[in-house]
Every structure is written in C-alpha cells, then in structure tokens.
Amino acid sequence: MGHLQRGGAVAAVLGLLLAATPAAADPPDRYRNPISADFADTFADPVVVRGPDGLWYAYGTSDPLKEGEKTAHRVPVARSADLVDWTYVGDAFGPDQRPAFAAPGAAFWAPDVRYVDGRWVMYVTVTDTTVSDDTFDTAVGAATAPSPAGPWTFSDTPVVAPRPGPGGGYLWTIDPSQFTDVDGTKYLYYGSYYGGVSVTELSPDGLRAVGEPTLVAIDNKFEGSYVLRHDGWYYLFASTANCCAGPATGYSVHVGRSRSPHGPFVDREGVSLTASRAGGTPVLTQNGNRWIGTGHNGFLTDLSGQDWIVYHAIDRADPYLDEPFGINERPMLIDRLDWVNGWPTVNAGAGPSDGPRPAPVTTARLDERFTSASLAGWRTAGDWRVTGGALTGTGTLTSRSATGGDVRAEADLRVGDADAAGLSLGGRVTVTVDAAGRLTASQGDRTATSAAPANFDPADRHNLAVEVRGRQLVAELSPARLGDQLATVALRLDRPAAGPLSLVATGGRAEFDNVSAARLYRPAHRLAPTPRVGAPLPAYSDEFSDGLAPAWQWVRRNPDATVADGQLRWPVEAADLTGTSNSAGVLLRDAPTGDYVAETKVTLDLGEETVRNFQxxxxxxxxxxxxxxxxxxxxxxxxxxxxYGYELPFAGQPVYGGNIVGPPAKTTWLRLAHHVDPATGEHEFRAGSSRDGVTWTWGGVWTFPAGTTPRIGLVAHGGDQPPVTAEFDYLRFYR
Structure with a gap:
C-alpha cells in the first residue's frame, strides 16, 4: 500500500484500509519503546486517537519514515489494535493534495486529530503559503474525514492565517491542538517560539478562528501545546527547548494549569507560563537512558482508565535519520502518565522508559465490538440487533459475565431517538445520557446530573465512560476520549456496583459500539525518588569566606572576578563556551568520586521583559x-x-543543545546531582533548580562517557551589555 499511496491512488488506499480490519489477537502484556520501530525510524509530533472500529490511529509529522528513504511522507498514518504493534497504512494526503492557500512546496507538520460534530478533523501546520514570498509564512489548516482512516479533504480556508511578526517575517503559526470545553465552545491552541502559544475560539464547525486570541504561554520558551481537562482543572502541556539538535537535543514537556481554557496557566509553584521569568513544571524529561529530546506529546486513555502520553524522542546513539546534521531521527514512544497530588508526570516522575514495561490495556474481560450479528453471551430484554458493525436497540441487554471489583466500563453511544441510553452496573447503578444531553448517574434515590452543552446532538456518536473505585463513581461524556469532557458526574454509592454490565435504552432506539468493562487501573500515589542530598563535604566546598581557596583552577582567568564578604562577584563576560568560541572563563575544582550533589546560590539581576541575549x-x-x-x-x-545546556563533539564538530529546568528568580539555587551508571561507567548529571532554596524542581540528565573526569565549576558569561555582576554565595558538595 505504501507504493500505491505514493503513486497518488489515495482513495483506493484508504478504502483498502477501511476494509482490511485485522482480526483481534491476544494483546501483549509488555512493550518496549520505541513503539514505531516496526514501521518507522522516525515519527515525530505524534498524536493517537481511537477510531469507531475500536482500533488506534497514529499521525506524525511529514518526514521520511525510514533510513535511506529520502522522500517525506505527507502526514503518515499508522494503525494498531493494541497500541504496541503498529502498521503503516498510508499517508493522509497525496503528492498533489494541498489546500488552496498552500504554496506548492508546503510541508505538513504536527497534526492534531479530533472528532468534531460528527466528523473527524485534522488540524495541521502548513509551512508555506501563498500570502507572501516568505517560505515560512506558516498557517494552521484543517482537513475533514468520515473516519480516522480518511479520506481527508482539505478546507481551502486556513483556520489561522499567517500572522506578520513585529520584528519582520511571520509569527510561527504552528503546532495546532484543538479542545472542546464543557460548554461546547471549541478552541484551538497554536504557536511557538516566535509569537508564543495562543488560544483562539473556533467557529461551531471547528474550521475557522473567531474572536481575539489570548496568549497562554510566552514566546521563546514554549511550543507543541496540548490541553486537557482533569478534575476540574485545565492543563496546558507544552514542549520547551530545542527539538532538533541531534545528540544534544534537550526537548522536554512542561505543564501549567488553570481554571479556564483561556488561562492564566501557572506551574506547581504558582508561576505563570506567560511571565518573563517563565513558569512550567516538568512532566517528561530525559533521565540518562538512551532517550533524549523527549517532547511534543499527545494523550490517550486505555480501557482500564490509565492515561498515557505519546511523544517523540531521540536515541542519543543514533540521532540522525541518514547523515549527521540532517533530519533528526525522532521515533514515537509511549509511557504511563500519572497524576500525583494534582500534577501530571510520566512514570511517577521516572521519565521515559527503555526496557520492557506493562502494556496499555486495549482489550477487556468484557470487550464487544459487534463484528458478528450474534448476541451470544448477552441476555436480551427488548428489541436488539447488530447492523453495520454496531448494536442498535431498545430495552436492556445484559452481559452474562460479571464486573466485580473496581471497574471501568465504557461504550461509544448514539442516543438516537431514545429518551435516554447508557450503562448499568450490576443492576444497582445506572448512568444514562438523555436526548437533551443530560448525563445522570443514579443508585436508588441517589442521583447526580450534569448537562452537556446546549448544542448536544443525540444523533452524534459520543463516548460514555464510567469508573467505579470502591464506592466512588465518576462518569464522563466526551467526543473521543481525549481529555475534553462535555459532562462529568460523581456519585457516592451506598454499596459496591458488582454484577453484570447492561446496556439500556428507553423510549426509542439507541446505538452502542466498542463496549468494554475492564479492571480499573491502580493509580500511582508516590513520586519516583529525586536525588538525595546527604552529608556535606567541606573539603570540596567553598563558602567564599576567606578569598578563593587554592583548590580552584581557572580556564581563562578573569581578573575582575573577586571574593569578598562571603561572595564571589563575577562581572558577566562578553564571551561564550558554545561552538568554536571557547572564550569564556571557567572556574573549576575537582569533584569527589562516586555519587554527590553540587549546589550553588547565584544572584543575577537580568531584569524582565527586555531582550538581553544571552547573559x-x-x-x-x-x-x-x-x-x-x-x-x-x-x-x-x-x-x-x-x-541546562550541553555540548559534545560529534562527527567532527561541537554540537550544543539545551534542556529547561524550573523557573528562575533574581536569586536562584542550582544543583547538579552526579551518579555513575554501574553498567556503563557513564557519568550522569541531573539538574535541579529552586527559587527559595527549599522547593526544588528536578530536570533532565546529561551524560559524560566512562573514562572522562568531569570537574565542577562556575561560569558567568554571554554578554556585558548592559553590565551586570553575578554573585555566588558558595559552592557546596554533599555526599
């Protein structure tokens, strides 16, 4: 199908794709990253949706998929029954397929696929448009399809048109992400380093931006946004630092949350993502294994209710697709997304996985896709029949298998001409959606109700998910299980809801599909341990109380750096270390052997809002x-x-990239936690920062080869205009 697709027979490929649904197989109970390995060496900016056929569809940015291929795909699409084994099924767009506003050479980046008002919509970056001769006058386009498999038809009007920038050129109108709020309002988040991340309201059909956009994440720090709603909060995930610096790529995902989709989004310390001293709490960052540059995420929930993050990353041993300094090789990865104390984090804070891991739950003890007309295994009361791969009926249809214990049950549901339809657990608790869009959970005389938006259409497909943990029930109604709930109810049960699962429809016929009941996931409650700060090592430390200790050594001594009154005062130099400049002073001392933590406290008044690169x-x-x-x-x-910048020699030249830690203050505490990997002998350095010396944010890990002897030192450089002096209170080591 790949050759046929590239030959332009898009409709034929997509027709085959729709028809060739693979037979169900036993799902794997383990997986290993990268999950795109079977079909792609690179699959950047991934998003995943579950289709009405019960299969999962992944979409990536336009790159060649394989080493040596050389030709970029036009939004490659892959499909999986289990989120582990994936098959490439074609490109979303043919070689000559583009919207009217796109220039002939335009590429399509960072797709986001959503179910909007009865059809699938793909939002995509169009890199080059006809509005100017600039080859990066980017816009957000949209294409629609009847199914996640396509065929996709472009809208010839941009959702967000190119935006001239105040400094020339065009603002980076890229990386779209759609979100539908509980009141039915549709939003689009978009933007990048030049212009920041903004949110705009969309027209009811989701194809045009309306109203004035609101900045939600500052420019020069964030891109690749993704918003979801969790426990009444709106969470803005955004990637930061450089996506594509090969073996020095430090891309990572940070988050802020708000009570409104308009923001302001603040991090765990209460710092806004739009502040000049920009906030952002790390969700996903490199941990010292093979994966670096972990970013640009999507989101999904498996059948057990466990959330997962999909993202791309770079194997630091194989950073480029073909030749050095060419296309960065960014395969697709998946990892567990946990919620601990109200904040999302990957693998409870442990970061990206490399090695066998428990796989997502994609089949359940009750798992009915209605691919057969038979209703064996069900007890019927009323009129039920399977037509067109879905179940329609009125009355009650009850599974012959029980659903004891903590459980998640869900179904794709069209209320149709029924008065109400939904799920019943054990005959004791019922969750229904009525024709007006009211979501109701009831057990005896206990009832909780929440209204879906006024534009709720009972003829449209929605996902109804019900989770029961102990005696607490939570039910959600959403377009497509992507964290944008239209209604949510919670009900405290007076007794457990064990027993069979029933489908119910009253007053008319409703449609059900993809019905499942799985054991509910076990949430993580504790974060992975962060570096331990033990006993001080005074022999290696310096409080700067009596001049500069003799253990210090200079690389390019700065005579203006002085020690007095318990501080090292160092005027910031007009020099640097990156690339071939190598002109900045470095003040070094030997580090202890084994594991240790080095810490300094530095005051540097860089002001706010103004441009001061790169003091x-x-x-x-x-x-x-x-x-x-x-x-x-x-x-x-x-x-x-x-x-947390990093430079290393690669393919005959130095390569520099960066990772971002926590928000700074005028006075910022910094830590480097050193660990020697017992298997490889590599030196691993994890970075931490604090605005008060008490609450610490831990970021990514950079590594040094076995056999090297890294020393620890201080630096103050990047530019001397306007003049500013760094003040170091100490350098301390702890075991």
Whole structure:
C-alpha cells in the first residue's frame, strides 16, 4: 500500500484500509519503546486517537519514515489494535493534495486529530503559503474525514492565517491542538517560539478562528501545546527547548494549569507560563537512558482508565535519520502518565522508559465490538440487533459475565431517538445520557446530573465512560476520549456496583459500539525518588569566606572576578563556551568520586521583559571546552529561564543543545546531582533548580562517557551589555 499511496491512488488506499480490519489477537502484556520501530525510524509530533472500529490511529509529522528513504511522507498514518504493534497504512494526503492557500512546496507538520460534530478533523501546520514570498509564512489548516482512516479533504480556508511578526517575517503559526470545553465552545491552541502559544475560539464547525486570541504561554520558551481537562482543572502541556539538535537535543514537556481554557496557566509553584521569568513544571524529561529530546506529546486513555502520553524522542546513539546534521531521527514512544497530588508526570516522575514495561490495556474481560450479528453471551430484554458493525436497540441487554471489583466500563453511544441510553452496573447503578444531553448517574434515590452543552446532538456518536473505585463513581461524556469532557458526574454509592454490565435504552432506539468493562487501573500515589542530598563535604566546598581557596583552577582567568564578604562577584563576560568560541572563563575544582550533589546560590539581576541575549551565570560540569553541561539562569530574548545546556563533539564538530529546568528568580539555587551508571561507567548529571532554596524542581540528565573526569565549576558569561555582576554565595558538595 505504501507504493500505491505514493503513486497518488489515495482513495483506493484508504478504502483498502477501511476494509482490511485485522482480526483481534491476544494483546501483549509488555512493550518496549520505541513503539514505531516496526514501521518507522522516525515519527515525530505524534498524536493517537481511537477510531469507531475500536482500533488506534497514529499521525506524525511529514518526514521520511525510514533510513535511506529520502522522500517525506505527507502526514503518515499508522494503525494498531493494541497500541504496541503498529502498521503503516498510508499517508493522509497525496503528492498533489494541498489546500488552496498552500504554496506548492508546503510541508505538513504536527497534526492534531479530533472528532468534531460528527466528523473527524485534522488540524495541521502548513509551512508555506501563498500570502507572501516568505517560505515560512506558516498557517494552521484543517482537513475533514468520515473516519480516522480518511479520506481527508482539505478546507481551502486556513483556520489561522499567517500572522506578520513585529520584528519582520511571520509569527510561527504552528503546532495546532484543538479542545472542546464543557460548554461546547471549541478552541484551538497554536504557536511557538516566535509569537508564543495562543488560544483562539473556533467557529461551531471547528474550521475557522473567531474572536481575539489570548496568549497562554510566552514566546521563546514554549511550543507543541496540548490541553486537557482533569478534575476540574485545565492543563496546558507544552514542549520547551530545542527539538532538533541531534545528540544534544534537550526537548522536554512542561505543564501549567488553570481554571479556564483561556488561562492564566501557572506551574506547581504558582508561576505563570506567560511571565518573563517563565513558569512550567516538568512532566517528561530525559533521565540518562538512551532517550533524549523527549517532547511534543499527545494523550490517550486505555480501557482500564490509565492515561498515557505519546511523544517523540531521540536515541542519543543514533540521532540522525541518514547523515549527521540532517533530519533528526525522532521515533514515537509511549509511557504511563500519572497524576500525583494534582500534577501530571510520566512514570511517577521516572521519565521515559527503555526496557520492557506493562502494556496499555486495549482489550477487556468484557470487550464487544459487534463484528458478528450474534448476541451470544448477552441476555436480551427488548428489541436488539447488530447492523453495520454496531448494536442498535431498545430495552436492556445484559452481559452474562460479571464486573466485580473496581471497574471501568465504557461504550461509544448514539442516543438516537431514545429518551435516554447508557450503562448499568450490576443492576444497582445506572448512568444514562438523555436526548437533551443530560448525563445522570443514579443508585436508588441517589442521583447526580450534569448537562452537556446546549448544542448536544443525540444523533452524534459520543463516548460514555464510567469508573467505579470502591464506592466512588465518576462518569464522563466526551467526543473521543481525549481529555475534553462535555459532562462529568460523581456519585457516592451506598454499596459496591458488582454484577453484570447492561446496556439500556428507553423510549426509542439507541446505538452502542466498542463496549468494554475492564479492571480499573491502580493509580500511582508516590513520586519516583529525586536525588538525595546527604552529608556535606567541606573539603570540596567553598563558602567564599576567606578569598578563593587554592583548590580552584581557572580556564581563562578573569581578573575582575573577586571574593569578598562571603561572595564571589563575577562581572558577566562578553564571551561564550558554545561552538568554536571557547572564550569564556571557567572556574573549576575537582569533584569527589562516586555519587554527590553540587549546589550553588547565584544572584543575577537580568531584569524582565527586555531582550538581553544571552547573559547567564551558574554551574558547569566540565571535561573540556567541547564537552560540558552548563546549568545557569539565562536571558533568552525576553524570557528568563534556567537552562541546562550541553555540548559534545560529534562527527567532527561541537554540537550544543539545551534542556529547561524550573523557573528562575533574581536569586536562584542550582544543583547538579552526579551518579555513575554501574553498567556503563557513564557519568550522569541531573539538574535541579529552586527559587527559595527549599522547593526544588528536578530536570533532565546529561551524560559524560566512562573514562572522562568531569570537574565542577562556575561560569558567568554571554554578554556585558548592559553590565551586570553575578554573585555566588558558595559552592557546596554533599555526599
């Protein structure tokens, strides 16, 4: 099908795709990243949806899929029955297929696929348009399809048109992500480093931006947004740092939350994502295994109710698709997304997985797709029949198998001409949706009700999911299980809801499909341990109380750096360490052997809002001028960030990239936690930052090869205009 697709017979391929539904097989109970390995070496910016056929569909950005292929696919599409084994099934768009506003050479990046008012909509970055001769006058386009498999038809009007930038060129109108709120309002989040991330309201059909956009994440820090609603909060996931620096890529996912889809979104410390000293709490960042550049995420929920994050990453041993400094090789990964104390984190904070892991739950003890006309295994009361791969009927249809214990039950549902339809657990608790869109959970005289939006259409397909944990029931109604609930109810039960699952429809016929009842997932309650700060090591530490200790050594001594009154004062130099510049001073000392934590406290008044590239001060793990990890608070255009930069030699030249930690303050505490991997001998350095010296945010890990001897030091460089002096209170080591 791949050759046929590239030959342009798009409709034929998609017809085959729809017809060739694979037979169900026993799902794997383990998986290993990357999950795209069977069909793609690279599959960047992935999103995943569950289709009405019960299968999962993944979409990626336009790149070649395989080494040596050289030709970019036009939004490649893959399909899976279990979220583990994937098959490439064609491209969403043919070689000559593009919207009217797209230039002939336009590429399509970062698709987002949603179910909007009875049809599937793909929002996609169009990299080059006809509005100007600029080859990066980006816009957000949309295409519609009757199914996640296509065929896709472009709308010839952009959802968000190219936007001229105040500094010239065009704002980066890329990385769209759609969200439907509980009142039915549709939104689109979009944007990147030039212009920031904004949200705009969409027309009812989801195909046009209306009203004025609102900035929700500052420029020069965030892109690749994804918004979902959880426990009454709106969470904005966004990627930060560089996506594509090969073996030095430090891309990661951060989050803020709000009570409104318009924001303001703030991080765990209460710092806004639009502040100049920009907030953002890490959700997913590299942990020292093979994966770096872990970012641009999608989201899904498996049949047990467990949330998962899909994203791309780079194997640091194989960072490029073909040749060095070409296309970055970014396969698709999946990992568990946990919610601990109200905040999302991957694998309870452990980060990306490399090795066998428990697989998502994609089949259940009760798992009915209605591919057969037979209703064996069900007890019928009323009129029920299977037609067109779905169940329609009125009355009650009861499974012959029980659903004891904590359970998640769900179904794709069309209320149709029924007065109400839904699920009943054990005959004791019933959750229904009525023709007006009211979601109601009831047990005896206990009832909870929530209204879906006024534009609820009973003829449209919705997903109804019911979770019972102990005696607490939570039910959600959503378009397509993507974290954008239209209605949610909670009900405290007076007794457990054990027993068979029933489908119910009253007053008319309703349609059901993809009915399942699975054991409810077990939530994570504790975060993975962060680096332990043990006893101080005074022999390696310096409080700067009596000049500069003799253990210090300079690389390019700065005579203006002085020690007095318990501080090292160092005027920020007009110099740097990156690339071939290698002109900045570095103040170093030997580090202890084994595991340790190094910490400094640095005050650097970089102001706010103004452009001051790239003044910085902080700490460094240093082998030489072309192999170091630099942790500093830094001015990046109008933002102030804690950047954990990294440089290493690769293919004959130095390569630099960065990872972002927590929000900085005028005075920021910084830590580097050192660990030697017992299997490889590599030196792993994890970065941490704090705005008060008490509450710490831990970021990513950079590594140094076995056999090197990294020293720990201080730096203050990046520019001397306007003049500013860094003040270090100490450098301390802890075992």
């Amino acid at each position: 910085q001060a902080g700490m460094v793990a240093y082998v030489d001028d072309d192999r170091f990890a630099r942790l500093s608070q830094v001015a990046i255009w109008n933002t102030r960030q804690v950047e």
